[in-house]
Amino acid sequence: MGTAGVAVDSAKGWESSIAWAVVTVDVVVFTVGGALLAVTGFEVVAFVAVSIGAVGLGVLGALVVTARGPVRTGWLLLAIGSGMLVSMTFRQAAWFAYEERGATIDVARGLYLVSDVAFTLWLPLQLLLFFTFPDGRLPSPRWRPAIGLLAIVTVTATGALFGAVGFIRDPAAVLAGDSWTTRAGFAAEAEPYLQVFDAVTGVLLLLFVLSIASLVVRMRRADDDERRRIAWVVYTGVAWLVLIPVAAVERASKPVLSNLQEALGGLAVLVLAGGFAVALFRHRLWDVDVVVRRTTVYGLLWLAIVGTYAAVAAGFGLVAGARLPVEVAIVLTVLATLVFQPARQHLEQAADRWVFGRRRSPAQAVHGLAERIDTGQVPIGIAAQLATTASTAVALAHVEVVLDGLASASRGTPNGEPVLRVPIVCAGRRFGELRCRPHVGRRLTPDDEALLSALASQVGLAVSHEQLSSRIVHAHETERRRIERNIHDGAQQELVALVTQLRLARNQMNGDERCAQVLADVQREVHEILVNLRELAQGIHPSVLADGGIVAAVEDSCSRLPLPVTLCVEPSLRGCRFTDEVEGAVHFFVSEALTNVLKHAAATGVDVRLGFDGARLTAQVVDDGIGFEPGSAVGGGLGGLGDRLHALGGTLSVDSRLGERTRLSARLPAAPMARVSP
Amino acid sequence: MSDRFRVVIAEDHYLVREGTRRLLESTGRVQVVAAVADPAALLAAVDRHSPDVAVVDIRMPPTHQTEGIGAARTIRARHPSTGVVVLSQYAHALYAFELFRDGTAGMAYLLKDRVGDLDELLHAVETVTRGGSVIDPAVVESLIARGANAPPSRLPALTEREHDVLREMAQGHSNQAIAERLYLSRSAVEKHVSAILAKLGLDPDDDSVSRRVVAVLAFLRSYEPS
Numbered sequence: 086m087g088t089a090g091v092a093v094d095s096a097k098g099w100e101s102s103i104a105w106a107v108v109t110v111d112v113v114v115f116t117v118g119g120a121l122l123a124v125t126g127f128e129v130v131a132f133v134a135v136s137i138g139a140v141g142l143g144v145l146g147a148l149v150v151t152a153r154g155p156v157r158t159g160w161l162l163l164a165i166g167s168g169m170l171v172s173m174t175f176r177q178a179a180w181f182a183y184e185e186r187g188a189t190i191d192v193a194r195g196l197y198l199v200s201d202v203a204f205t206l207w208l209p210l211q212l213l214l215f216f217t218f219p220d221g222r223l224p225s226p227r228w229r230p231a232i233g234l235l236a237i238v239t240v241t242a243t244g245a246l247f248g249a250v251g252f253i254r255d256p257a258a259v260l261a262g263d264s265w266t267t268r269a270g271f272a273a274e275a276e277p278y279l280q281v282f283d284a285v286t287g288v289l290l291l292l293f294v295l296s297i298a299s300l301v302v303r304m305r306r307a308d309d310d311e312r313r314r315i316a317w318v319v320y321t322g323v324a325w326l327v328l329i330p331v332a333a334v335e336r337a338s339k340p341v342l343s344n345l346q347e348a349l350g351g352l353a354v355l356v357l358a359g360g361f362a363v364a365l366f367r368h369r370l371w372d373v374d375v376v377v378r379r380t381t382v383y384g385l386l387w388l389a390i391v392g393t394y395a396a397v398a399a400g401f402g403l404v405a406g407a408r409l410p411v412e413v414a415i416v417l418t419v420l421a422t423l424v425f426q427p428a429r430q431h432l433e434q435a436a437d438r439w440v441f442g443r444r445r446s447p448a449q450a451v452h453g454l455a456e457r458i459d460t461g462q463v464p465i466g467i468a469a470q471l472a473t474t475a476s477t478a479v480a481l482a483h484v485e486v487v488l489d490g491l492a493s494a495s496r497g498t499p500n501g502e503p504v505l506r507v508p509i510v511c512a513g514r515r516f517g518e519l520r521c522r523p524h525v526g527r528r529l530t531p532d533d534e535a536l537l538s539a540l541a542s543q544v545g546l547a548v549s550h551e552q553l554s555s556r557i558v559h560a561h562e563t564e565r566r567r568i569e570r571n572i573h574d575g576a577q578q579e580l581v582a583l584v585t586q587l588r589l590a591r592n593q594m595n596g597d598e599r600c601a602q603v604l605a606d607v608q609r610e611v612h613e614i615l616v617n618l619r620e621l622a623q624g625i626h627p628s629v630l631a632d633g634g635i636v637a638a639v640e641d642s643c644s645r646l647p648l649p650v651t652l653c654v655e656p657s658l659r660g661c662r663f664t665d666e667v668e669g670a671v672h673f674f675v676s677e678a679l680t681n682v683l684k685h686a687a688a689t690g691v692d693v694r695l696g697f698d699g700a701r702l703t704a705q706v707v708d709d710g711i712g713f714e715p716g717s718a719v720g721g722g723l724g725g726l727g728d729r730l731h732a733l734g735g736t737l738s739v740d741s742r743l744g745e746r747t748r749l750s751a752r753l754p755a756a757p758m759a760r761v762s763p
Numbered sequence: 764m765s766d767r768f769r770v771v772i773a774e775d776h777y778l779v780r781e782g783t784r785r786l787l788e789s790t791g792r793v794q795v796v797a798a799v800a801d802p803a804a805l806l807a808a809v810d811r812h813s814p815d816v817a818v819v820d821i822r823m824p825p826t827h828q829t830e831g832i833g834a835a836r837t838i839r840a841r842h843p844s845t846g847v848v849v850l851s852q853y854a855h856a857l858y859a860f861e862l863f864r865d866g867t868a869g870m871a872y873l874l875k876d877r878v879g880d881l882d883e884l885l886h887a888v889e890t891v892t893r894g895g896s897v898i899d900p901a902v903v904e905s906l907i908a909r910g911a912n913a914p915p916s917r918l919p920a921l922t923e924r925e926h927d928v929l930r931e932m933a934q935g936h937s938n939q940a941i942a943e944r945l946y947l948s949r950s951a952v953e954k955h956v957s958a959i960l961a962k963l964g965l966d967p968d969d970d971s972v973s974r975r976v977v978a979v980l981a982f983l984r985s986y987e988p989s
Contacts, residue, residue, distance in 0.1 A: 578776040584879035585782025
């Protein structure tokens, strides 16, 4: 079902569809009433004012249902609006049938009965709305008797109505005048029913005052924020309190409903609709505006489309009503309304897209988050991304993302304990929690919860992946150190021991020059092996890196290069030590970059820079060689280099073109651990 | 014999420890008074025996990194009459700098392979006993070799002959010994040493034993980019 200005892609479910179907039926009823009005000219002011207000209430109700506010309140608004429309239109129908078409009195009685039953129902519902506003619940259980009384009054009044309707003598008099007070148009047998009706009307007035009192009580108890939100509806109730006595005084002085009385009745309904509209849109009651995404441009467009729609439907009804038999006109009007419905729907969607661009559906939210995780910083950035995505995809008052010991982020203002806690997990490991709290009076649907949990699990996956990568790098680094240590303390020591043995053996040769010479040669060879082994250990994990830090290790790498090297080190970096992974990655980057320069660049000089800004280590290797085609990725080392930096949250950038100098840069988040003596 | 050097050996690898002990003793000029496996035992042995020299492995328990250097400097601070020879697996100058940070007197930095080069080892033991210093030529050598490709030095470049002399100085040789080893006249060596000291910004008239190793260190440091 098409939606009036509602985010087209927001989750609606069947409730929302039914709500908007009811609104469409309301519009149909409204246009039928309008067509009848064109013929009868009966109660023009009351019909126009009440019906427009009633359609407005219905639309507001449907919006509340769609925006997943307190659904009960949304349905109440819809029911009240529909009741008003049915009541007003059947009054028109009864007048039309009896006065214009000379229908039998029974037909008139029947149409009148429908109209008044609708009235007798919507008025108590209106009180129920006041009693249960804004969260769909009573302020406290103490108010329950009032609701019970309201139910009794409603049933009694409806019963009295059914009883009295059979004794209507003059339907025109009953319709036109205040005959429930004056008894005009009723047969004498109706008197007992009318007295019952008088009695329940008194009780109803009392209940009405009570319902306004309940609103005032609620407002006094609320915090500032909630008070601002419900204030306008309270003002509406108070306005009604004023309007009703004025209407009563006016009614007592006139035998027939006056224009002023009609206007007062219409005003009351318009004030009600207006009060709710202000509360909903201006003060973000139930966050309906988040769903509607009210903007001036869109609001005007929407009004234009709905207005044109109503005008076309009503105009068609009026024209048809003037030229065709009314029954045919009504059928045609209904048909026209239904036919124009899809057109209105499409126009609205087009306006929606034009003003707001494409909306973020749940699928888009999940997809968008996935994209940002891919390019974003884990884990600090990802916590913020999740908070933003969650709060925009599911309109929350407050959302907080906590990645245990890693990062946290929040959106909105805290307004109490979280209502929903979604664990951020992956493969049984828990990384943190997504805490959500909806706005006052709103609840989270199963769809919302499913979406939030999908978002959380995406983040769980990303964090798990991230930790896995850095664990792999860590394991890699640890393993290299272990191997280096084993070479130094194992093979190297064994060979040194062998050297001492050889030397001792030589000492014991006692003049056997030939044997001594052989042993000397063997000892020289072992010495060579030792030198090679030292180089090997250096290549696997430079001891200079472990003992002297990144600057010493890079200096060492540079000094080994058979090319003029200019090394420029940020002074603050001297003596700084970082984690093994960070130092290993930067050293690996410089070594690989220098190896690439030697192998491919045909350079005559290299420029190496190390920088540190307190949060980020940067290393840059620039050669004056022949460059390479970007994308051809000279040397397999570059891919591995990128992986290793990426796993630690860093980046690698390659800047080269064929025939030009090559610049390799690495950036890596790093925190200095301790200073060592230089 | 009273003219033998009294030596303590600290080395955690059994075969190397025993091999070194037997080698040193086989020269007849060394008496090994204790052979231990870790820094704590080393310090205790030095306290007890007050040896002429401690021969110390750079990698020892518990972390197998540079415990030997720390132990060497502690010994020099507590027992000024005990010289220390540090045997190292690392050819990088970083470790030599670390050893000589607070002073060079009575300390030697040798690569471990030197245990097979008995004369060199004995020479180092003798030199530190006199309060002199030795840096393994391989450490100097590697820097000189690399320096040819990347001269970041802010000092005037040394000539080839001056490099040769510096290398000998690093090993704690006297001018007379250098002259004999390089087949030069003694006055030529003296001229070269003065030139080296001047180029390194040191007082050319003060060429005492420890001053000469300071010169070597200054030379090595000149390769450290600023």
